[in-house]
Amino acid sequence: MKTAITEMFGVQYPIICGAMMWLCKPTLCAAVSNAGGLGNLTAGNYATEEEFREAIRQTRQLTDRPFMVNVTILPSVHITAEHHKMYLKVCAEEKVAGLEISGTPLDKAVGREFIDILKKAGVKLFHKVGSVRHAVHAEKAGYDGIYAAGIEEGGHPLDDDVTTMVLTPRIAETVKIPVVTVGGIADGRTLAAALALGAQGVMMATRFVATKECEVHDNIKQEIIRRQEFETALICKSIGLQGRAIKNKLVEDVLAVEATGGGLEKLIPLIAGNRVKAAWESGNVDDAPMMMGQSVGLIRDIPTCKELMERLVADAKEDIDRVQGIF
Ligand SMILES: Cc1cc2nc3c(=O)[nH]c(=O)nc-3n(C[C@H](O)[C@H](O)[C@H](O)COP(=O)(O)O)c2cc1C
Structure with a gap:
């Protein structure tokens, strides 16, 4: 596959694992990257600079391929503004391939100077947004790409409540930087649909929980x-x-x-x-808010990340060929 995302990161597939608090740690992150996509290391899992650097080191021991780091900038009892700055400083020093920022954009949360430092270090900046106006802001602030997250997504969708089906083409027609579809993606059909809507790649999270490598009960x-x-x-x-x-x-x-x-x-x-x-x-599924997207309805097995991604790509190609036959 060849899209702006595979070209930007030098990866095989434009399939990205979304941030998952408690789950996106070195094992799952490296499994997604080794399978040809971009894994995710969620910084909020690490309370100190030493722990965070160690997690990056562990991931690099498990894979020599690029992966994303997520920094979530939302109200939190434990993760403070000082944590956000520490994560960003470490990402620049470690020259991680890319950052998934969610919540408040970097220029508003920590100041423009952090964007300059990260860009100088070669870190690709992506912001996860739920609206065209936030995508436009991120592009102006100097981000390299947009994650267009529709209301279907697990985690914290913006309360504009716009669906992936409408959000992806609206953002893709508005900004010049690459757009990745988030929310409702879990199989070849939805990957094919996202590409048809103008996305250069997809992000999935719930789908990756039901893989062999995800460390969950x-x-x-x-x-x-x-x-x-x-x-x-x-x-x-x-x-x-x-x-x-x-x-x-x-x-x-x-x-x-x-x-x-x-x-x-x-x-x-x-x-x-x-x-x-x-x-x-x-494994007590009644005891806590278990973040998951509507994509849960499309998930029927527990493959390895490699099996999953190879199947997604083969099925998407078949779907696109089938649709081409209609015209
Ligand atoms: C278990 C779980 C935890 C998540 N934690 C975070 C998080 O810490 N930060 C964040 O920005 N998004 C988080 N998300 C949202 C995902 O990164 C992604 O945007 C979303 O789940 C995509 O929708 P999908 O799950 O249907 O694929 C989480 C999602 C799940 C399923």
Whole structure:
């Protein structure tokens, strides 16, 4: 495959793993990169500079191919502005291939000088956005690419609530830098569709949880196979931190608190990061908000990352050939 993304990073496939708190660590990151795409190391998993540098080192021991680092700049109890600056400084010093920034853009969060330092170090900057206006801002600020994340995505979709189907072409027709589709992608058909919509690549997260290399309890992987596309819910809209998670007991509790006007104080114990970490490890799928996208409805097996990506690419080609036959 040849797109602006494969050319920019020198990778085989324009398939990128999205950030996943607690899950995007060296093993999964290297597995995606070794399979020809771009893995993700999520910086928020590491509390200190030493731990973060060690994670980069470990990833580089497992793969000699490029990978992305995510820095999430959203309100958080544990990850402070000092953490954000530390992550960015380390990424520049370590000359990582690329950065996935989500939430507040770098110029507003930490200042333009960080963009200059990262660009000088050769780090490619991508911002994950849910609107055309945020894509335009990122392009003006000097980013190298845009992740266009529709409302289908797991994690924290923007509360503009625009679908991937509309967001990708709107952003692709507006900015000149490459656009990657995020949200609703999990198989060859959706990869083919994203390319047809004007994307230069795709990002997936939920799909990568159900792979052999993802270090999560097997119950979670089995639950992903069982769940269908209508079994996710949007939570925490009331506190300005909308998130998409699979429907479970805990999500019902969160929605009940929100419906009665319960604010941050009542919600924090339910959505706390350590609760999520414990649930991923124990496999208790009712105990925490388990972030997942509507793409969960397209996932039916637990392949290796290599098997998954080779299948996606072969199926996408078949789909595009089939569609070409229509005209
Ligand atoms: C378990 C999980 C954890 C996530 N954690 C983060 C995160 O820490 N930062 C972030 O920017 N996005 C996070 N996301 C969002 C993903 O990076 C990606 O944008 C989204 O999940 C794509 O939709 P998909 O899961 O349907 O492929 C997370 C998603 C999942 C499924």
